[in-house]
Amino acid sequence: MQYIIVKYFFNIFTTVCNMKRCYFQPEFDCMKATYSFFYYKAILRKVSFDTTLFYKEYNKALTVLPPKEAKRLARWAAHYAQKQPQLLPVSL
Numbered sequence: 001m002q003y004i005i006v007k008y009f010f011n012i013f014t015t016v017c018n019m020k021r022c023y024f025q026p027e028f029d030c031m032k033a034t035y036s037f038f039y040y041k042a043i044l045r046k047v048s049f050d051t052t053l054f055y056k057e058y059n060k061a062l063t064v065l066p067p068k069e070a071k072r073l074a075r076w077a078a079h080y081a082q083k084q085p086q087l088l089p090v091s092l
Contacts, residue, residue, distance in 0.1 A: 034066075037073060048080070058073075058077055
């Protein structure tokens with residue numbers, strides 16, 4: 001059931017991003033994210049309880065992802081770190 005809901009919202013997201021103007025993240029020119037991007041985002045959410053582990057996984061993700069997605073992940077991580085008080089002492 002959850003898979004169907006996630007797939008449904010992902011299809012809506014890609015449809016909107018394939019339109020002439022991307023309403024979610026216009027600075028990325030509506031690029032399609034790979035599975036790896038969403039995988040590392042999920043990993044970073046799961047390990048956010050430990051600052052050193054978070055930044056270790058973050059640096060690993062930056063080396064694995066293509067440059068555009070690494071930049072996208074860096075922006076996401078900076079925004080995510082602002083919402084998580086335990087991640088703020090270390091800068092991205």
